[in-house]
Every structure is written in C-alpha cells, then in structure tokens.
Amino acid sequence: MDFGLSEEQQLLEQTLRGFLAEHVPIERVRELRDADCPNDRSIWSALAELGFAGVLVPEAQNGSGLTLLDAALVAQALGHSATPSPFLASGIMAPMALATAGGTAADAWLEGIGSGDLVMGVAVTELFSVREGAGVQQRGGQLHGRAMMAVDACNANLLLVAIDSETFAVVKTDAAGLEITRLNTVDATRCTSEAVFEGVRPEAVFDGAGDAIRRMLEAGRIALAADALGACEAMIEQSVAYAKERKQFGRLIGSFQAVKHMCSEMIAELEPARSLLWYSAHSFDAMPEETPLLACHVLAHVSEIAREIASVSTQVHGGIGWTDEQNLHFWFKRIANARHLLGGPEHLRDQAAKLQGFAPAA
C-alpha cells in the first residue's frame, strides 16, 4: 500500500551511489575514455562483489533474484555517475533472456554472470531497426551476417545475438569466424560495436524464445530509461550547484529568474518521470501485462526530456559547460547515445500505439 521505494531499496541506492562516488569519480571515467573499451573489468568486478552483477540472476543460480525496480535503481546510479560498465547487457538484458528461456546452459551462464566472472554482451538492434542491411541468420548450424551496435560486447566473454523475434543464440566472443569491432560514438562511457559473423558455431540456440526476447527488451528499455534519468539527475544537480556558486553582474546567477526557471523546468520534468520509472519497473514483476506499453512509454518519454535537460543544463553552465574539462559533456553524450540504443522515441511511440490497436500492426 505504498507508492515509493522500500527501505531496502533506499539503502541499496545509497550504498551504490556512495561506492560510485568514491571509486568511480568523473576523473576515473575520463581516464577510461582512452581505453580500447570503457567497460573496465576492475570496476565491474567490484560491482559484482557488492552483488550488483547478479541483481537479476535468480537465487537458484546464486544471484540476488531481486526485482527490476531494484535493477533500475542500479542502472540509475550508474547513469548518475556516468560509470562505464556492462550492466545493461550483462546485468539486465542477458540474465533476463536466459532466466526466461531457461535450461541447463542458461543456468550455468547465469551463475557466471551473477558472480561477475562471465560478461555477456547483447546484439539485438536488428529487432527494431535494420541499417546497412544488417541481420544475423542461421545456416547449417552456423551463424552468418552482421549485427550493428551490439552493447557491451567488446570486453565480454559471450555474446547474446538475436536471430529474429523468436530466436536468439549465444556465442563465445573469441569464436572462430566472429569479429567484434568497437564503433566509437560521442559517448565514451558505453561500449558499442559491430559483430560480423562468418560461419560462427553458436554455444546454444534458443528457439521459441519470443517471451524471453520480449522480456529482455522490456527490461533493457526500462533500465536504459533509468540510466538516462540518472544522467539527468546528475546534470540538474550540477546546474543547481553551479547556479549557487557562480556570480555574474555581482549576483549569484541562481538569483536570476531565467536561471531559476531553467532549473525549475528541468526538475518539473525529472520528478514525474521518476514516478513513471518506478511504476514501469515495478510493473515488470508485479503487473507484467502492463509492462509492454509502459516500457515503450517510459523510454520514449525519458529520451525526450533528457535531450532537453542535457541542453538546458549545459546552458545553465554557460561557456564552461561546453568545455571538455568541466566534464559535464560525459552525461550529455551518454544521454545522446541512449536515445536510440534500444529504439528511438518515434519507434517506441509507434509500438505503443500498435499495442493499443491505435495503429495498424506491422
């Protein structure tokens, strides 16, 4: 009888944010910008040790078996600190797909994922957007084709690749015939790559896995919304702090109505979006029939407000917000990248309309 975070969830959030503030300050993120892949294994191991890699791994596989709302709080904290990590793929999407699909292989991988020893990237872009004629097919027990914008695949051990809306496969990232190439984006805090398959023998193929794929996408979208919302929080916090400290015309700039209103408008968008995020994530476990629509809406809505917040909070900082050294742009770009990573707003709204019978189904 309570719309809000439980005490345990508040504690989880505090613990993680405290840890990240101490161990992954923005200077650490900046260092990782020049790495081959930003998903630094030592950060991930530390997070795994605290139990965050296995937040969605079932208890039967030694995971924490928590809810998606707990996982969303983790994603939000990672977005808030702009921490590079394979959480989206290995902490959210892969475990959700494997746990839903089930089976011996899946269980074994889930155990590895939860301990943080095994990192699994995901390549699912072609489920919602096909560019450059990409797509991966099965022929004679081997995989051929190309997956664009695979998430967290670079430094991973395994890669989950969607074949179609009912089928996914798991391959070793060092499998013969598989080439994974990092694709640089504006966002230096997230790993994206191209995976080219030339006769790759998969570790497993999951057929009839439509539910697993749908749940994986829903969970991923909610978590990505949480991540972007966390980034928005961070940008607003920094704007408000800067407005309380920077003087121009002999006054703190936060005493100017224009600056006040920019901050007010940002927080007025953020707080209700937080409520929607909580409800959407909660629905995933408690009212899953509501989730398909909510997952589309929450990510589309957060993507829209986040673009605005990213721009306005940079403007609050004036010229300094535009410099590299101020670091604000790490969040700006994380938000920019998130906007299309699991489907852009137009696509998601079209899906939402279809789910309600408002638009002709594809």
Next chain:
Amino acid sequence: MDFGLSEEQQLLEQTLRGFLAEHVPIERVRELRDADCPNDRSIWSALAELGFAGVLVPEAQNGSGLTLLDAALVAQALGHSATPSPFLASGIMAPMALATAGGTAADAWLEGIGSGDLVMGVAVTELFSVREGAGVQQRGGQLHGRAMMAVDACNANLLLVAIDSETFAVVKTDAAGLEITRLNTVDATRCTSEAVFEGVRPEAVFDGAGDAIRRMLEAGRIALAADALGACEAMIEQSVAYAKERKQFGRLIGSFQAVKHMCSEMIAELEPARSLLWYSAHSFDAMPEETPLLACHVLAHVSEIAREIASVSTQVHGGIGWTDEQNLHFWFKRIANARHLLGGPEHLRDQAAKLQGFAPAA
C-alpha cells in the same frame, strides 16, 4: 534592389491602421459580437470607399490592381485590429479566382466587388478537408450537396463554391434551394457558415479553372497568414504595454526576467515570420513559381507561432488577460480560428513535402 516595403506600402499600411484605430476600436468589435453576422456592412463600405475592397481587382474593372503584398498588408491590419469584414473572401479569394478565370460575368462581378457593393463569400473547405461527408456536386445544371465552413457567406450577395480542384461555381446567396446557416466559432470576428445546396441553379460555372482555384487558395493562405500575424502583433504590443504599466512586488512586471523573456521570445518569432510573409506575398506576383511552396509554409509556420504567441501573451497579462472585459481574447480566438480555416499546419506541411517530391503525391 530592396527587401522591404515601398514608401507607398508603408503609407497604405499607416492610413489603414489609422482608420481602423479610429473607426473600429475593439469596443466596436465587441458590439458586433452579438450581431447575426459580424461582417458589418457599414465598416465594409467605409473600407471599400478607401479602395480596400478592390485592392486586388484589376484596373480594367475599376479596381486598384495592386499586388498581393499590398493586399496582405491590408489583411494584416485587419487582423491587428480584429476587424470583422469579408475581406478574406470578397477582397482576396473571390477576386483572385474571378480575375484568373476571366470572362464577362467574372468582369462584371469584379467591378461590383471592387466598389464594395457586391460581397462574395467563398466555400472551398472541401478542397483540402472533407468532414461530415460534405461536398457539392453538379447534376443537370443544378448544385447539390453541402459546403462546410464557408467564409464570409452570411451577409454576402454571391457565393463562390468549389466543386472540385478544376471547377467552381458562383451562386446568389438568395437562390432557391440554397440555405446558408451561420456556424458559431470561438471567433466572434469572422463569419463562417454551412451552405446546403438542394438543386441550386448557379449564375455561372467555371470549368478548367484549376489555375484560378490554385491561385485563389494560395492568395487566401498568404492573406490568412497575414491576418494571423497582425493579430500576433496586436497581442505582443498589448503585452509589452501591460508589462510597462502593471506593478507587482513593487516593480513593473516588465522588469522581471521571466516577463522579458516571454516578450523577447514572441518578438523573436514574429519578426522573421514578417520577412517570410513579405517574400511569400511578393512572390505571388513576381515569382509565382515559388508561391505554391511558400503559401503552404508561411501559413503553417504562422499558425504554429501564433498559437504560442496567443497563449504566452495572455499569460503575460495574468488573470486580467483571461477576463472577457480585457478584450485580449478577441485576438486569441481569431488566431485559433485561422489555424484550420484554409488547411491546418499538418496538412500544409504535407502539401509542401509533396510539392518537393519528398512525399508520395496523393
């Protein structure tokens, strides 16, 4: 070698605005709100006497034979003063259709129109939007059907009705079988009605009049944009004046940054739109091949900024702007009505895309 109004045009504008300020103050408009039709004949006669009814009527028919830019300045002044008059139909659209189509009957009507003795409404909605199954057909030399949202038809002598994109007819408003019923809108300053045809014998039918119809619509759209822009001007002027006079918190509200920025944002939209209006109207006579695209864009763009300006300028006034007695709403509602009168923004943009081959032609 000059992008701007000529001295003659500036004089025309001043003269007309001066006349309207004196003879059609907003209190006069308020009185006409309770009339059966707001298009008061005495106002129209006075405008005709000054030559404004015949601004687009060719000199051969004793009109002024001026350009559409001149006519647009008239429309803008009428919007600025929220003057009810049949100018859109009888001053712009009908003369443009008749002059383009030509012929003896057309010439005679043009003469009457220019003198102000003859008022001609237009019923063209179904060319771009069919609601309630409306539409007028010719059968055995008679007209049947229904035209929605005819403009300036109530107090008119004749009605121009579009049959299809190549054909229009002219009927007497008191013809047997024709019933014209005023449809009230939020906008008390413009006359709109339904015209039901039950076997009406037309005065004339113009076939192969595709160009005439196209030019009539283009001219109407540019003039309607001018009208709405004039209304925007008036709302901004009143906002700025109010901000210089109203005190709250011991200060003129115009000294608050929030109010300043609302005013700045409005004027920042208005001024470039004025430039586009000038160019679009000028193109009508000087570079007609550019006009089809410009007519769509200028009306769609003005419709979008006008909705925002109407809302923001009301907000600048606070509660008083929302009262009936402040009169601001006359402009607010004139803008609201104009938005869809000759095609809404989405439709116009779709047309613009089609004209450039960006969208599949209908």
Next chain:
Amino acid sequence: MDLEFDARYDDFRSEVREFLSKHKPPKSLGVAEEEASGRITWLSLLIEHGYWARTIPEAYGGYGAPPDLLETVIMDEEFNRVGVARGFNAQGPSMLVPTLLTHGSEEQRKRWISPTMRGEIIWCQGYSEPGSGSDLASLQTSGTEDGDDFLLNGQKIWTSTADKAQMCFILVRTEPDAKKHEGISYVLLPMDTPGIEVQRLETMSGSIGENSFNQVFLTDVRVPRANVVGKRGEGWKIANTTLKHERSSLNANAEGTLLRLAKLMQKETIGGVPAMASPMYRDRLMKLQARALTMKHHGMRMLTCNLKGEPAGVAGLIVKLQNCQLSFDMAALAIDVMGELGALYDHTKYERERGYWQALSMFSLGLIIGGGTAQIQKNIIAEHGLGLPREPKPAKV
C-alpha cells in the same frame, strides 16, 4: 513499492461496487440552492459508508478511517468506472477543511467541518484582489478593529461561487503596520453580512464551462474577531499551507482526458479516414499519453506522501505546473484533430462534445495563470524546492 491488492482489498472493492450498484447520486452535484437537498443526502450517505470524508475524525463528522493509498485508489477507480464523482469538488472541502484541521481551533473544527463536508454550507475563497495577483501578499482589503469585530473594506476578484456561497474564507490585512507578509489574517465571513456586493466576472471562455467567477466588493462589512483562524497576522502562512496542498494534489485526471481524446481520434474522420490513422496525430497522442501516465503515477507518489504525512519536497511543487500544461496540450491536439470544425462553439451545429475541448483549452490556460502564474510557480520551485537564492531586494530609488 507495494501496490498488491490482497484479499482484504478485493472485499473492499466489492463493497464499493455493491454500494454503487444500489445507490445513485442526484442528477447534478452542484453548488446551487436547488441542488442542496440532493447534495446533502448523497454526501451524508457517502460519509456514512466512508467513501467521502474517509480520514476525517468522527468527532468532526468524518468516517475516521486511517489513511490507505489502495483504498483511495480503489474508491477512485470504482467511482470513475461508473462516472460518479466521489464526493464534492468544491473549495470548502478541498481548501477550508484541510486548513481548519491544521490551524483551526477545536471549536471551529466542530462547528464547520461537518456541515462543509456534507455540502450544507457552500464556501468561496477570498484571496486575490485586482492589484494583487501574482503578488498575493500585497493584498489591500483591510480589517479594522472595531470592538469585538473587524470592519472589512476592499475588493476581491476571481471569487468563484461567491454568488451562491453562504460563507467565505477570506484574507484581510488586519495589522497595517506589520511587514507585508505578517499583517494578514485568515477570517471566516458569512456572505449574508451587510455590505457585501457580488458581481459576476465574465471570462474568455464565455457561455461554456461550469465555472463562474465573481468580484466581491466589501464596504464596512462587520465580522467577529473570533472568526479568525489561527493567530491574527498569520493568515499568509495559513493560506500558503493550503495553496501548497492544492499545488501538489491538483487531480487533473489526465488519464481520463487522454482516453476521451483517443476516442475522439477514433471517431473523427477526415475525408472518411479516422484521425487516428494520421501518424502525426497519433504520435502526438502517444507523447501526451506518456505525459498523462507520468502525472498519474506521480499523483500516486504524492498521495502516498500525503497519506503518510511525509513531505513531498520539490516533487510536490511541480504538480500543478505540469498538469495544467498537459490539459492545455491535450485540448490543443483535440482541436487540431477536429480541424476547421474544432473552432465551433456556443452550441452550434456540428460542434463536438458541446464545445468541451475549446472550453478545456481556455480553462486550462486560466489554470496556468490562476492561483499563481506558471512564472510564480517556477520561482517557488526554484527557491523552495531547489534552494536557489531569492532575487535580491531592489535598491530604494
């Protein structure tokens, strides 16, 4: 997050349903004199079953139940389902009663809360003045001490239902020498007191829409000093508690409006094709649906804070700002969808839904302005919610 409906709640829902299947409200539940007996009977019945005044102590005529979010949600859902208002949406219950519960004397609570909740007494609110809109604290209506009474003089504006109300909770300046915010008292004023003149105030929305507004002129209006709520000079603080409450709990029912809009888009055709088939209109609808869902669940979060007595912080201050703009934007889409017929008004032929959407558009604009313009609200959000510094005081010139 606990939104499970366990068995106890299933029972509760059944009860509510049964109640609603057995009982019908009066045809209209307005403030008019002729509606009084139906209104009072119905509200009293609701209170008896605990569907109205549910958490108000029995001592003050309420049902006296402990706060429970899910019960509230269930009641709202079930009443909405059959299209029956759950109680009486008027300024007495929504603004005066919470104020009395927090600041009123025991005697005031005993005397006023019960008849107000039962709809026996209709209240109006005397806050705004022509010269004091955004700057409400600058109000000038004076309350001059005269024996055991105050003599009130001045003018109020935006006083809805002043023409029908029996009572007015009014802000007057009783301490002319105190600072601006410290000289105001919150007074309960019978509207039949001699010296009160009520004049209707027309708004831009004209004939459509229920809400009527008035100006109230006060000339030597005598009211006992005992009618002050709280302490003298604390009226500003007291009124602000309620205003804050109003800002955080404005129930716009955005979801209901959204569904109505979706229905319109399915029904309204352009060239024989439903407006819903237009990808542009549909995309706008989906954008608005996301916002409506956002505000719906934000409302539940606020309700939780409210029921638990926890401060909602900045998240509470933004509710009104967002809800009013959302209503305005939903009305705008509806009007666009109706195209050239969207401007029809005043019960003319072809008008859709009796002008509902145009009236909503204008009324929402009024709400964006009223009770503190959007600009004032953003100041409050920034200063009270985010701790940004106030504007420096101007130098004396």
Next chain:
Amino acid sequence: MDLEFDARYDDFRSEVREFLSKHKPPKSLGVAEEEASGRITWLSLLIEHGYWARTIPEAYGGYGAPPDLLETVIMDEEFNRVGVARGFNAQGPSMLVPTLLTHGSEEQRKRWISPTMRGEIIWCQGYSEPGSGSDLASLQTSGTEDGDDFLLNGQKIWTSTADKAQMCFILVRTEPDAKKHEGISYVLLPMDTPGIEVQRLETMSGSIGENSFNQVFLTDVRVPRANVVGKRGEGWKIANTTLKHERSSLNANAEGTLLRLAKLMQKETIGGVPAMASPMYRDRLMKLQARALTMKHHGMRMLTCNLKGEPAGVAGLIVKLQNCQLSFDMAALAIDVMGELGALYDHTKYERERGYWQALSMFSLGLIIGGGTAQIQKNIIAEHGLGLPREPKPAKV
C-alpha cells in the same frame, strides 16, 4: 520590395560565373601558416574583381563599390552553387574591420584594413574572461599606464585561433576608477609581444570541427597607448557596435543545411525504407524548412537595412538567437534520422558525413551559449528592442 534581376544583373551574374569557371580557390582557406600564400593570392584576386571587400573604400584596400543587395545575393548564390567560400570567414574581416571603419583613426584604417581583408594578418578576439562570461563588462584584465605604453595583465578565454593569429583586438580595463562600463579600452595587440602565453582549450565536441579555442595568459605585456581604437574608456561601446552587428548578420546558411538534411533523409534507410518516407520525420523536416526560409528571407531584410544604413531595430537583435537554435534543431533531426548510428563519432566505421551532424549539434549549442548566452540576448531584445525596464539594481547588503 524590389527583387527583380534586370539585365544589368544578368550581366553581373555571368561575370561571376565566368570568374568562377576560370579561377579555382586554394584547397583550403584556413588560418594556418602553411595556407597563407594560397589564401592571400586568392583573396587579393577576389578583391580585384570586387567579390570580396566589395564596399570597402579603395583607400583602405577595398573594391569601393556602392552597396547593392542583389549583387550581394547573386555573388552568394553563385559562390554557393560551386561550393566556394566568398572571401574569408574570420574574426578580422567580420569583426575588426567594421569596427575600424566606424571607430578607427585614419591611420589605423590605412594600416590594418587592407592586410586583414587580404588574409595577410590573422586576428583573434580577446573579449571573454573566465570570470566574465555573460557579464562581459566586468572583465578584469588590466592595462596599466607605463610611459607611452600599457602593461597588460590578466587572462582571456574562448580566444579562437589565438595560437595562429598575428594580432589580437582585446578589451582591457585601463581606467580602474571609472564605472564598470566606462573603464574599458579596445586595444590592438601583436601576439608576438613578450608575456603572452596561449593554451589550447578543449571543448565537448573534441576532435571534430575546425574551431579551436584557447586561453590566453597575459603577464606584463607591453603595448603602445597609440594602439587604442577610439577613445580610452570607450572600449565597451565600441565592442558592442560589432557585437550588435554580429548578432544581426550571423549567416547560418540555414537553407544549405536544410537541403543537406533533406538529402540525408532521402539516402538514409531504416529497414530498407528511406527516412524521408516516415511522415513524422518528414513533418519535422517541413517545420524546419519553414523556419529556414523564414531566417533566409529575414536575412535579406537585414542585409537591406545594413546596406542602406537603416537601423534594423528589434528585428536585428533576434537573428543570432533564432539561427543558433535552428541549427541545433536541424542537427537533432539528422541525428534522430540516423537512429542508433547517429551517435557514431570520431571517424568510426559507418559514421555519416564524418560526424558532421553531431559536431553541428554541439557547435550550435556552443553558439547558443557563446557571445552572450541566449538568456543575455533575450534581456537585450527586451530592453533595447522592446523598451522593457531594466532589472532594478539590487540593494547593497
């Protein structure tokens, strides 16, 4: 309105075309040392034909033609058609030269205008300081009198091309006891003067985009007092003339960007279907096209004012505000159209147009902020353009 191209203009257009068919510009027309000889030869050739420095008097090395809107339009059209820059888009020609023409001494004009227009001298602009962004007039870099010289001390920021420029037009505080706006002088400073240190300033857009920014540290930098432009202490007024000019004439070539965006939308496919087939993207493109046309023709109106020497009034003050936002919004649509590939950057595989749109997005955001944030510009529009009152001075605390 007179935009007829009569016969004379046809001839002029032919001339320009012929010129462009015969002459090719150097590969790049940048500010770098190694580009100097190509740049100087090309610009000199343009001036000789009157396609650059066209209205600058011959006495100062210009072509000396009277202003003519259509000639300007024709030259722009023809140069754009073949993708050749008409002249040299740098701060010397665009900001210093107009300033010298209005405020410089005869000697300064004779000495500096010609080599600046010919690209022999590269200038940078020393206005902003780390503590003086929006509040430019609060700048602290000091110019202390020392015999016939000033000794400059302080720090400048956002000084683009400071690493390559030979000269800097710089604002320094020479009258420390005067009022804030009256103590600043506009000084011409050779960049090889001892005591100047230039440090590169990285921006968010990183490796892509030509524009480089710097910080400039000044320690006892000696500059002759004769290098002051206009009177001592009038630097603020003088700099503002140019800033105003910049705000009203920012040539964003919105139409060109729009066409590029339309091409992208025809080429880029989603599931094999061109993005242009999406009604939503197309509608956004059309909205942007209307705004681009608006700003294009507004630019012609401003150019007319400029050439006629008539004040553009408030219509001039809004140009930069609108153009920067328009660029930002066009980039946003392009990025959306490219979908998940829209974030690609740093010359990675599959990146479209070498990251042009992401760079444009970030650079436009910088322009929205730079040279007076959008907020400062709106203040100026309101106060100077609409005559709204200034904010009252704060009381001393």
